[in-house]
Amino acid sequence: MKHLLTPRAILLASALAIAPAAWAETPADTLVVAAAIDDIISLDPAQSFEFSGNDVNQNTYDRLVDFDPLDMEAGFKPSLAESWEVSEDGLSITFKMREGVTFHSGNPVRAEDAAWSLHRAVKLDKTPAFILTQFGFTADNVEEKITFDDTTLTLHMDKPYAPTFVLNCLTANIASVVDKETVMANAEGEDLGNTWLNTNEAGSGPFVLAGWRPNEAVQFTAYEDYYQGAPAMKRVVVRNVAESSAQRLLLEQGDIDAARNLSPTDVESIGAVEGVKIQDEPRGRILYMGLNQKDPVLSNPQVIEAMKHLVDYDGIANSFLKGTFVPHQSILPKGYLGALEDLPWTYDVAKAKALIDEAGMSGKTITTKVRDLREYVDVAQALQASMAEAGLTLEIQQMTGAQVLDAYRARDVPIFLGEWGPDYSDPNTNAATFAYNPDNSDEAQATGLLAWRNAYAVPEAMNEATVAATLEQDGDKRAQMYLDIQKQYQAEAPIVPLFQRVENTGLRENVQNWNSGGSVTSVMYRQVTKGE
Amino acid sequence: MGGTLLSLVLTMLGLLLITFIIGRVMPIDPVLKVVGDRASQAQYDAAYQAMGLDRPLYVQFARYLGDVLTGDFGRSISTGQLVVDDIKRVFPATFELATLGTLIGVLIGVPLGVIAAARRGGIIDQVARVVALVGYSMPIFWLGLMGLLVFYGILGWVGGPGRQGIIYDGMVPTVTGLILVDSLIAGDWGAFQDAFSHIILPASLLGYFSLAYISRMTRSFMLEQLSAEYITTARVKGLSERAVIWRHAFRNIRIPLITVIALSFGSLLEGSVLTEIIFSWPGLGQYITKALLSGDMNAVLGGTVVVGTCFVALNLFSDILYRVLDPRSK
Numbered sequence: 121m122k123h124l125l126t127p128r129a130i131l132l133a134s135a136l137a138i139a140p141a142a143w144a145e146t147p148a149d150t151l152v153v154a155a156a157i158d159d160i161i162s163l164d165p166a167q168s169f170e171f172s173g174n175d176v177n178q179n180t181y182d183r184l185v186d187f188d189p190l191d192m193e194a195g196f197k198p199s200l201a202e203s204w205e206v207s208e209d210g211l212s213i214t215f216k217m218r219e220g221v222t223f224h225s226g227n228p229v230r231a232e233d234a235a236w237s238l239h240r241a242v243k244l245d246k247t248p249a250f251i252l253t254q255f256g257f258t259a260d261n262v263e264e265k266i267t268f269d270d271t272t273l274t275l276h277m278d279k280p281y282a283p284t285f286v287l288n289c290l291t292a293n294i295a296s297v298v299d300k301e302t303v304m305a306n307a308e309g310e311d312l313g314n315t316w317l318n319t320n321e322a323g324s325g326p327f328v329l330a331g332w333r334p335n336e337a338v339q340f341t342a343y344e345d346y347y348q349g350a351p352a353m354k355r356v357v358v359r360n361v362a363e364s365s366a367q368r369l370l371l372e373q374g375d376i377d378a379a380r381n382l383s384p385t386d387v388e389s390i391g392a393v394e395g396v397k398i399q400d401e402p403r404g405r406i407l408y409m410g411l412n413q414k415d416p417v418l419s420n421p422q423v424i425e426a427m428k429h430l431v432d433y434d435g436i437a438n439s440f441l442k443g444t445f446v447p448h449q450s451i452l453p454k455g456y457l458g459a460l461e462d463l464p465w466t467y468d469v470a471k472a473k474a475l476i477d478e479a480g481m482s483g484k485t486i487t488t489k490v491r492d493l494r495e496y497v498d499v500a501q502a503l504q505a506s507m508a509e510a511g512l513t514l515e516i517q518q519m520t521g522a523q524v525l526d527a528y529r530a531r532d533v534p535i536f537l538g539e540w541g542p543d544y545s546d547p548n549t550n551a552a553t554f555a556y557n558p559d560n561s562d563e564a565q566a567t568g569l570l571a572w573r574n575a576y577a578v579p580e581a582m583n584e585a586t587v588a589a590t591l592e593q594d595g596d597k598r599a600q601m602y603l604d605i606q607k608q609y610q611a612e613a614p615i616v617p618l619f620q621r622v623e624n625t626g627l628r629e630n631v632q633n634w635n636s637g638g639s640v641t642s643v644m645y646r647q648v649t650k651g652e
Numbered sequence: 653m654g655g656t657l658l659s660l661v662l663t664m665l666g667l668l669l670i671t672f673i674i675g676r677v678m679p680i681d682p683v684l685k686v687v688g689d690r691a692s693q694a695q696y697d698a699a700y701q702a703m704g705l706d707r708p709l710y711v712q713f714a715r716y717l718g719d720v721l722t723g724d725f726g727r728s729i730s731t732g733q734l735v736v737d738d739i740k741r742v743f744p745a746t747f748e749l750a751t752l753g754t755l756i757g758v759l760i761g762v763p764l765g766v767i768a769a770a771r772r773g774g775i776i777d778q779v780a781r782v783v784a785l786v787g788y789s790m791p792i793f794w795l796g797l798m799g800l801l802v803f804y805g806i807l808g809w810v811g812g813p814g815r816q817g818i819i820y821d822g823m824v825p826t827v828t829g830l831i832l833v834d835s836l837i838a839g840d841w842g843a844f845q846d847a848f849s850h851i852i853l854p855a856s857l858l859g860y861f862s863l864a865y866i867s868r869m870t871r872s873f874m875l876e877q878l879s880a881e882y883i884t885t886a887r888v889k890g891l892s893e894r895a896v897i898w899r900h901a902f903r904n905i906r907i908p909l910i911t912v913i914a915l916s917f918g919s920l921l922e923g924s925v926l927t928e929i930i931f932s933w934p935g936l937g938q939y940i941t942k943a944l945l946s947g948d949m950n951a952v953l954g955g956t957v958v959v960g961t962c963f964v965a966l967n968l969f970s971d972i973l974y975r976v977l978d979p980r981s982k
Contacts, residue, residue, distance in 0.1 A: 152818045158942060161686070161732045169688045245698075247691040318732045331822060333741060334731035335942065336934040339822065357818050361932045365797055366813040369805045375812050520945060522680040525689060543690065565693040 146377055149354040151631075151648055154361040154370050155380040158335045164317035165296035166237075167246040171541075171642070172358075174293045176338055178642035179356070180224075181296035181323035182347075184215055184234060184273070185287050187545075189635040189644040192455075196291050196545070200229060200324070201273070204287075210280025210593060213287075215273045221347040223299040223324045231268035236300045238266050240312050248294040250568075251544050255281060255289075282598055284457065285590050288546030291641065298322050326351045326646035336360050340645070351646040371396055371626045377650070378634060379626035380643075384442040387624045395629050400443070403541075404453045404639040405621035406550075407445055407499070410528075410536035411614040413575040417486060417512070418534060422479035424614045426472035428465040430506040431618055435467065440498045441619065448620035450606040451554040455639030456547050457595070458602030464610055473510040482511035488535040489527055492518040496537045499618075503537075529567040531575050539621065540570060545640035547602045548590050555609055556586045576614050656971070660964050664957070668720075671956045672713050672949070680947035686729050703729075716953065725957070726950035730943055735954035738939065743958060744829025745815060746928070746935035749855055750920035756859025757866050758913055764863070765870025769878060770897050780867050787864025792857065796930035799853050811850035813932035820846045854931040858924055862916045869912045873905035910973050914966040922959045 146152045157172040165177045186199035198204075201215035221229040242252050242262040256278025257265050265276045275286065289295065299322040303313035306320070313322075321329035326348070327340035340356040359376070361367050367379035368386040372393050382390065382398075391398050411418040411427060418424070433447040450460040476482050486507075490500045497518060504514040514535070519527075527533050542549040557571035557578040566572035585605050592598040609615075623636050633647045684691075687699045704712055719726060725735035768780035803810045811817055815831055820843045824835045832851065835843035877883065878901055886896050925937035936955055943951035 146818060150818070158730075161730065169690065245695065247688045247695055249695075250690075250692065333934065334728075334733060334738065335938065336741075337821060357821060359814060359818065359821075359932070360934070361813055362929060363813070363932070366800065366930065366932055369800055370812050372805065373808070373812060375818065520680065522684060522945070522947060525684055526679065526681045529684075567696070568690050568692055 146375065146628075147355075148650055149352070151353040151356045151378070151645060151650070152376045153356070153358045153378040153380060154367045154376045155358055156362050157338060157358055157360045158362065160332070160334065160338075162318045163321060163329070163332065164246075164314055165293050165298065165323075166241040166244045166312075167248070167314065167318070168293060169246075169248045169543075172338075174642045175358075175637075176321075176329065176332070177293045177296055177323075178325075178637070179327045179340060179645050180321045180325045180329050181298065182221075182229075182325050183292075183295045183297060184290050186291055187638075187641055187644075189647040190633065192635070192638045192640070195457075196287050200234060200297055206283050210283075211278075212274055212276045213283065215275075217271050217273065218347070219271070221324055222345055223302065223322065224328045224343055225299050225302045225322065227299055227301050229297060229299075229324050231271060231273045233300045234273050234297045235266050235268040237296065237298045239263055240298070240303075241294050244312055244314060248292070248543065251289050251292050251294050255279075255286065279591060280593070281590055282592050282595075284595055284598065285546050285548055288457075289544050292544040293642070296323060299324070327356060330355075346646070348646070352649045353645060356645050368626065371628065374628065377628045377631050380623070380636070382624055382626050384440070384444050384624075387443055387626070390626050397627050397629055399625045399627055399634055401623045401625070401636050402446070402454050402639050403621040403623045403636065404455070405539045405541040406448060406451070406453055406617050407495075407537070407539050407619040407621065408451075409503075409616040409618055410533070410538075410570065410574040411616070412531065412534045412536070413577070413614055414531060415486065415534045417481050417484045418614065420479045420481060421612075422475045423481055423512075424612075426475035426479075426510060428616055429468040429472040429475075430503060430510055431465070431616075432467040432502060432506060433463070433465070433618065436499060436502055437619060441495060443624055444495070444622055445619035446622055447618070449610060449617050451550045451609055451615075451617055452547050452602060452606060453542065453550070453620050453639045456542070456545070456550075458547050458599035458606075460603050460606035460610075462607075462610070465616075467506075469506055469509045472506075476511050483513075485513040485515060486534050487515040487517065489517045489519050489524050489533050490537055491521045491524045493521070500535075500537050503535075528573050531562070531573055533573075536574065542640070548586075551586045551589065551602065551605060554615055555582050555605055555613070558583055570615060574615055579612075582608060656968070660968070663964060664960055667956060667960045668717070668953060669713065671953055672716065673709075675947070675949040675952055676709060676712075678947060680945075682729055682947035682949060685946045685948065720953075720957070725954040728943065728948055728951040728954075730946045730948040730951060735950050738951065739936070739954055739958055740829065742934055742936050742939045745933060746921060746924060746937060748830045748832060749851060749858065749924060749927070749933060749935060750917060752851060752855035753858030753920050753924075754862055754913065754917045756856060757862030757916060760859070761863035761866030762870050762909070765867040766874055766897065766902060768867065768871045769874030770893070772875065777871075780871065784864040784868045787861050792861065792926045793930060795860075796854070796857055796927055799857060800930070803853055809849075810853045811846060813930070815847065815850055815933060816843070817846045817850070854924075854927050854933060857927055858920050862920060865916055866909075866912060870905070870909060873908055874901055877901040877904050907974055907977050910977075911970045914970040918963045918966045921962050 159170040160173045162168050163173055163176055165181055168174055168177055182200045184199060184201040185196040188194060188197050200218055202218045204213055204215045206213050217231045223229055238252060239262045241249055242257045243259045267274050302322040306316035307313040308315050326343055326346045328343050330339040330341045332338045338358045342351045342354045344350045364381055364383040364386045367382060368390055370376045371379045387398055390396055411424055413419040437445055437447050447463055449463050449465055452459040490496050500516050507514045528536055553570045555578060557569050557576060560577040571578050589598055589601040592601060625634060625636055627634055630651045632649045632651055635644045637643050683696055683700050687695050700706060728735050728738050731738055764780050768777040771777055804812050824838045824840055824843045827834050827837050831847040835847055883896060883901060886900050925941050928935045928938040940952060940955035
């Protein structure tokens with residue numbers, strides 16, 4: 121009886137326990153990043169519109185103009201275009217192409233490739249296509265509107281748009297320059313290579329895509345012939361790790377160099393760990409509160425005013441959002457041309473209560489839907505508490521992101537709490553969605569506009585100002601126009617910006633020049649180095 | 653046998669139909685996943701049509717079945733790739749984990765159950781009961797995180813989240829998709845050790861849960877046998893206790909035990925979702941969950957077919973073993 125299988129079981133258990141130890145330290149020429157990358161659907165720059173897909177494009181493609189990762193403040197700079205000239209009437213811009221640049225395939229980067237890439241994006245008409253088509257390009261006219269010869273490319277626009285507006289849009293993912301020969305060799309039917317580019321890459325950027333396994337990992341190798349010099353990191357691996365605590369463990373153990381989705385709690389506790397640092401970077405996303413104007417309570421101007429005073433901006437930012445958001449009360453994120461940094465609203469329940477009483481709305485109940493993401497639910501509950509003090513009842517239904525989005529696009533969310541990320545690095549990206557809504561009818565189905573989703577009939581003057589700002593040639597005047605729009609917006613709009621996202625990246629101490637893309641673009645790896 | 657096969661086909665068909673209907677009535681719009689938050693109505697409509705959602709439900713289902721019969725499971729909208737390719741990639745990860753987990757559960761659970769029954773009320777029986785109780789009541793999420801923290805974070809005995817260390821990632825050519833096997837085929841001992849150090853913790857965790865179930869079932873099967881008359885007879889005949897337990901009682905519980913193990917294996921294949929998420933394990937559980945949350949029905953249905961087939965195959969397998977092992981059926 122004593123010899124029953126127990127000794128063997130013990131032996132097995134101890135064999136399990138002495139499995140080999142984890143590998144400390146990543147190789148010196150390899151950058152290993154843990155991030156939630158399960159949002160990637162497509163790697164085609166004409167289609168990709170998710171954060172992680174854009175991150176991949178950013179590093180594998182070049183654009184006519186790009187940001188310098190070591191000097192983001194400078195804004196767009198020459199890249200595949202060496203220089204450019206705006207015509208006198210402001211209707212066209214001619215780019216002079218840089219010579220001697222090659223794609224990863226070895227093909228030279230020609231003006232033809234750059235023009236074809238833009239034609240292709242317009243013709244495919246995937247979601248991000250509006251970034252280009254807003255300049256008057258359509259599938260039918262784009263070949264006449266975007267022309268090229270051996271060394272130059274010319275954009276012919278339908279209006280004299282502000283050059284900063286056009287150039288900012290050309291830093292967007294969708295303006296990535298793809299290798300025409302390679303893509304067309306892999307095209308299926310009329311798809312202009314879309315199916316192939318969904319999982320492959322044909323760029324000239326600092327990194328070559330070495331592999332993508334969905335929900336698992338993306339791997340890059342350095343492009344040794346990169347025109348700005350080969351990157352220091354010969355290999356970059358981005359591993360999908362969804363859990364913040366797992367990312368933290370990996371970072372502490374030295375198995376990764378960067379952790380991109382640490383929760384506030386993990387950020388706080390990891391700050392004390394030796395060999396690890398936290399880098400804070402303001403990002404472009406804005407957490408806002410949308411008050412649906414179809415709701416009889418929320419469309420009352422006094423209630424709108426009251427709601428702005430029912431958010432405990434500092435309290436929320438300092439408690440559960442700790443470090444991941446900072447109070448921000450205007451529609452343009454800090455870091456954008458003309459961003460307004462005033463914080464006019466204070467947390468003032470007494471004032472809000474007075475306004476609500478005055479409006480005769482005391483005792484009303486609002487039922488809303490909130491995405492079941494901890495941050496949003498926490499904010500909603502804080503709001504619920506302060507609304508209760510001011511005489512309003514907020515009932516919260518938690519739902520998945522997809523469910524809330526469905527309802528929101530159907531104008532069916534009374535108080536929306538969520539984030540909006542800019543689509544490109546120009547102020548128009550947010551102005552055109554928050555402060556522009558030419559037709560507020562249900563039939564308009566302007567589901568892409570935040571103003572429409574909240575049934576906010578934007579005043580005619582503000583609609584016009586938003587359009588006018590895209591045409592202002594003078595950069596300083598243009599910035600002033602956006603400041604004016606934001607001030608007016610703060611005064612009257614029922615959509616209330618609350619916070620701006622801050623990305624806290626956990627890094628090993630030896631990682632230098634990390635850049636998540638600031639408030640305007642995607643992560644960049646080419647300047648990253650690893651010291652001792 | 654023919655009757656069994658027919659009922660299997662009907663089972664699968666029913667499973668697909670129910671999953672399909674649940675998918676279609678779920679309040680999630682798959683089109684939005686494809687075109688994203690910012691799409692215009694025209695882009696939305698184009699995608700809606702391209703996905704065939706404008707057709708009546710029965711047409712959609714008939715088309716889907718037709719495609720499946722030709723081996724075409726469609727394209728996943730959450731990965732942009734063919735569902736078949738996705739499953740080829742994620743299934744081996746889950747299979748490897750579940751197999752090792754079951755192995756651990758069987759190797760420890762069966763002897764533990766036998767001893768517990770043989771020494772009813774003794775220390776080992778008490779231990780087995782606590783083990784089973786904890787296995788049932790402890791949230792796997794918490795246990796997994798604690799395991800990672802202790803064995804990876806503090807002690808450094810095992811590898812961290814993921815199937816491989818980064819330096820081995822993609823280094824071993826894929827043959828079976830089972831990294832332990834593939835690294836042996838490639839003769840890469842380092843890669844094998846690395847993969848083993850990564851799988852051992854999640855597999856032990858799953859093994860623990862299957863152990864808790866298997867040992868409890870073994871114990872109750874054994875108790876039933878040990879109280880039977882033939883055991884008393886054997887004892888009276890003067891057989892050693894060891895012979896009584898292993899040669900007589902244990903022999904008679906092999907068959908129901910196989911069903912228990914097969915069931916436990918099946919549930920590890922399907923139910924290791926949380927483990928996969930905690931350990932960043934790129935397997936089927938994670939894949940289906942994510943697909944479900946995005947309304948990605950092609951992926952969900954494809955995953956359902958795989959899990960369903962596994963259950964059916966396991967049932968068939970234990971049926972056949974039944975026939976082989978049970979002398980009465982000969």
